Amino acid sequence: MDYDSLREAGSIIGSGGLIVMDEDSCMVDLARFYLDFNQDESCGKCTPCRIGSKRMLELLQKITAGRGEEQDLAILERLARLMQRGSLCGLGRTAPNPLLSTLRLFREEYRAHVNEKRCPAGSCRNLDRLQGGPEEGSRGEDKTVD
Amino acid sequence: MAKIRLWIDHREMEVEEESTVLEAARRAGIDIPTLCYLKDLNAPAACRVCLVQVEGKPTMDASCVLPVSEGMRVRTNTPEVLAARKEMIELLLSDHPFECLTCERNLNCELQRLAKRYGIRDIFIEGSRNHFPIDDLSPSVVREPDKCIRCRRCLAICEYYQAVGIYRMVERSFNAIVGPAYNGSLMETPCIYCGQCITVCPTGALHEQDSTARVWEALRDPHLHVVVQTAPSIRSSIGEEFGYPVGTPVAGQMIAALRRLGFDRVFDDCFGADVTVMEEATELIERLERGGPFPQFTSCCPSWVRFCELFYPEYTKNLSEVKSPQQIFGALAKTYYAREAGIDPARIFVVSIMPCVSKKYELLRPEMSDSGYRDVDAELTTREFAQMLFQAGIDLRKLPEEEFDDPLGSASGAGIIFGSTGGVMEAALRTAYEWVTGEELKDVEFPQVRSDKYKDAEIEMGDLRLKVAVARGTGEARRLIEALKKGQKEYHFVEVMACPAGCVGGGGQPIYIETDDWNEQVAHRSRRSGGLYRLDRQAEHRRSHKNPAVIKLYRDFLGRPGSEKAHRLLHTGYLSRRLYSPEPLPKKEHKQKVPL
Ligand code: SF4
Ligand code: SF4
Ligand code: SF4
Ligand code: SF4
Ligand code: FES
Numbered sequence: 001m002d003y004d005s006l007r008e009a010g011s012i013i014g015s016g017g018l019i020v021m022d023e024d025s026c027m028v029d030l031a032r033f034y035l036d037f038n039q040d041e042s043c044g045k046c047t048p049c050r051i052g053s054k055r056m057l058e059l060l061q062k063i064t065a066g067r068g069e070e071q072d073l074a075i076l077e078r079l080a081r082l083m084q085r086g087s088l089c090g091l092g093r094t095a096p097n098p099l100l101s102t103l104r105l106f107r108e109e110y111r112a113h114v115n116e117k118r119c120p121a122g123s124c125r126n127l128d129r130l131q132g133g134p135e136e137g138s139r140g141e142d143k144t145v146d
Numbered sequence: 147m148a149k150i151r152l153w154i155d156h157r158e159m160e161v162e163e164e165s166t167v168l169e170a171a172r173r174a175g176i177d178i179p180t181l182c183y184l185k186d187l188n189a190p191a192a193c194r195v196c197l198v199q200v201e202g203k204p205t206m207d208a209s210c211v212l213p214v215s216e217g218m219r220v221r222t223n224t225p226e227v228l229a230a231r232k233e234m235i236e237l238l239l240s241d242h243p244f245e246c247l248t249c250e251r252n253l254n255c256e257l258q259r260l261a262k263r264y265g266i267r268d269i270f271i272e273g274s275r276n277h278f279p280i281d282d283l284s285p286s287v288v289r290e291p292d293k294c295i296r297c298r299r300c301l302a303i304c305e306y307y308q309a310v311g312i313y314r315m316v317e318r319s320f321n322a323i324v325g326p327a328y329n330g331s332l333m334e335t336p337c338i339y340c341g342q343c344i345t346v347c348p349t350g351a352l353h354e355q356d357s358t359a360r361v362w363e364a365l366r367d368p369h370l371h372v373v374v375q376t377a378p379s380i381r382s383s384i385g386e387e388f389g390y391p392v393g394t395p396v397a398g399q400m401i402a403a404l405r406r407l408g409f410d411r412v413f414d415d416c417f418g419a420d421v422t423v424m425e426e427a428t429e430l431i432e433r434l435e436r437g438g439p440f441p442q443f444t445s446c447c448p449s450w451v452r453f454c455e456l457f458y459p460e461y462t463k464n465l466s467e468v469k470s471p472q473q474i475f476g477a478l479a480k481t482y483y484a485r486e487a488g489i490d491p492a493r494i495f496v497v498s499i500m501p502c503v504s505k506k507y508e509l510l511r512p513e514m515s516d517s518g519y520r521d522v523d524a525e526l527t528t529r530e531f532a533q534m535l536f537q538a539g540i541d542l543r544k545l546p547e548e549e550f551d552d553p554l555g556s557a558s559g560a561g562i563i564f565g566s567t568g569g570v571m572e573a574a575l576r577t578a579y580e581w582v583t584g585e586e587l588k589d590v591e592f593p594q595v596r597s598d599k600y601k602d603a604e605i606e607m608g609d610l611r612l613k614v615a616v617a618r619g620t621g622e623a624r625r626l627i628e629a630l631k632k633g634q635k636e637y638h639f640v641e642v643m644a645c646p647a648g649c650v651g652g653g654g655q656p657i658y659i660e661t662d663d664w665n666e667q668v669a670h671r672s673r674r675s676g677g678l679y680r681l682d683r684q685a686e687h688r689r690s691h692k693n694p695a696v697i698k699l700y701r702d703f704l705g706r707p708g709s710e711k712a713h714r715l716l717h718t719g720y721l722s723r724r725l726y727s728p729e730p731l732p733k734k735e736h737k738q739k740v741p742l
Contacts, residue, residue: 044322054320
């Protein structure tokens with residue numbers, strides 16, 4: 001594994017860490033987790049990163065809480081593209097990557113959250129509650145939308 | 147200078163190598179919107195509404211900071227670029243209160259204008275908004291951080307132009323805001339209340355403390371005798387608000403408008419300026435006789451005075467002890483005028499119309515009550531004055547020209563040019579020269595001190611070579627004082643005004659949003675001086691000591707310049723102030739309680 005092979009796989013080396021996951025990991029929640037981190041790290045100087053990452057996080061919180069709507073995925077993609085193309089620095093330009101790659105590779109999981117209010121990995125607690133399922137098992141802490 | 151060849155929207159062009167893409171595009175007549183950028187003052191590349199696409203690049207770039215390069219091909223108006231800019235504006239609006247109808251800057255707001263230009267009808271994304279408290283504790287400047295777009299122009303002007311440095315980026319991520327340390331109140335900072343941050347703010351996030359309500363109230367009160375003084379520069383700036391070309395002098399219509407608003411007497415602050423000259427020239431001569439302390443600094447700009455008190459207290463002994471024209475006028479209105487007109491000073495309410503937000507602070511300084519009352523009761527900026535006229539349905543263009551009232555209404559040309567940078571100096575020189583040499587000036591003009599750049603000169607007065615300097619902006623003043631300290635410079639007399647181009651560029655003047663170039667902004671403000679110099683050339687008297695109204699004042703009331711009475715009413719003292727400890731100002735309630 002080196003810089004070039006990772007780039008071919010659509011990733012970057014970053015700090016060199018590697019995360020291994022199985023089917024119990026919810027990809028939407030994962031994207032939410034990373035956005036939460038990046039949103040927090042934003043210096044707040046430029047518009048797309050300061051407001052865009054907040055809006056993306058809010059949408060992902062909404063989706064993982066079972067309140068997602070059909071158009072939200074398209075809006076997420078618009079926001080992600082705007083941040084990638086228009087942010088001032090690398091943080092804002094790469095912040096949407098986890099969202100874009102999970103959305104590309106696991107779109108079905110997003111659809112299940114939005115359309116069926118179901119979390120295939122069984123990890124988004126609020127969705128399970130909506131489905132009458134078990135309440136335990138949520139990993140990412142769910143912050144509610146303001 | 148090397149040239150660079152590039153293509154913008156398929157048009158080939160050659161520009162200087164240090165140009166930005168924005169500059170190159172503008173030169174070719176292609177406009178790109180900007181919001182945070184203010185050429186030569188602020189280019190944080192923060193707002194991102196000026197995005198362009200460089201062909202072959204996956205991302206877009208902020209054209210305001212993008213350097214041109216050889217062979218570059220740029221697109222400024224593809225559907226993708228236009229859509230990205232539009233989304234950027236919508237993102238900004240998603241964290242912005244929709245309060246245009248009740249906003250200071252309604253119809254004169256750069257954000258609002260941009261939203262209109264991009265046809266924003268719908269915001270594609272909504273979400274939570276920041277809610278910061280409004281800071282209205284300072285006597286002069288109000289901050290409404292919810293309307294802030296984080297452009298940092300206020301930070302840039304305060305730090306680089308004024309060398310005060312009140313604003314910082316506070317917090318981070320979504321909550322990042324531009325404000326004083328810890329997002330506290332301006333009142334707790336060494337803000338000098340110049341209001342320059344207001345003049346460059348693209349939105350309504352910064353504005354002056356409103357005084358119109360108080361003035362309306364006074365005008366409605368039948369027991370009050372409400373007099374108004376208009377600062378020198380108002381006559382050449384108020385016209386802008388009514389569509390006159392910048393710098394058109396409209397003194398006559400302005401006076402008529404004030405009468406129609408209901409003021410009992412319309413006086414001229416230039417008369418106050420003439421008296422300032424009499425006292426200040428006398429003080430200069432006294433210092434010349436005593437041998438110092440030099441330089442004598444002018445003291446008619448309260449922001450500069452506060453700057454000196456805060457940052458260079460060891461130089462307050464150099465500040466002229468003479469009050470500013472506003473305060474001289476107020477003190478005379480409640481003593482001399484009250485006596486002449488036979489009116490109880492307790493019933494006199496003095497309003498001043500100033501280009502300035504700092505004068506709101508100055509009139510509250512506890513010592514500014516030598517008449518036995520608060521010398522000046524309320525101050526309106528040029529903008530507030532225009533607002534009152536709009537409200538009252540008074541259109542300057544439809545009014546006849548009228549004259550100021552006596553006895554505080556006639557001024558010399560010297561008093562009029564106080565509004566321009568170098569004007570205070572020139573006015574004082576006209577009088578000091580004649581007093582020192584005993585000769586009459588053949589030409590009263592001193593072009594050596596007229597400039598919108600830092601200027602110094604030597605003036606020959608008999609055998610004396612008077613070394614003078616004119617500085618605008620406290621940043622320049624700071625550099626000047628540092629040079630004095632190191633012994634690199636020596637002067638007898640120095641004029642400092644805190645605002646670019648002097649009071650014509652003051653923090654209370656009409657806000658001009660047609661340019662994103664700081665030098666062009668200053669040039670616009672300087673054009674207002676043209677009107678003042680024109681009025682000076684037409685004036686019957688051009689030297690303060692030849693103004694018959696001033697001669698009468700000294701004959702009938704003050705005695706001579708520098709007399710004991712003049713000292714008591716027209717002179718003041720200064721404090722050394724601590725940087726981060728708020729000093730109490732007197733409550734806005736004043737002594738005169740008039741029976742209702
Ligand atoms: S700052 Fe501008 S956009 Fe915002 S409310 Fe005021 S006028 Fe409207
Ligand atoms: S009023 Fe002047 S000193 Fe105060 S914050 Fe604004 S620019 Fe700075
Ligand atoms: S207060 Fe005004 S000038 Fe300062 S950053 Fe905010 S919008 Fe810009
Ligand atoms: S230069 Fe004039 S307008 Fe500016 S702060 Fe001083 S007195 Fe006020
Ligand atoms: S980023 Fe260019 S104008 Fe703001």
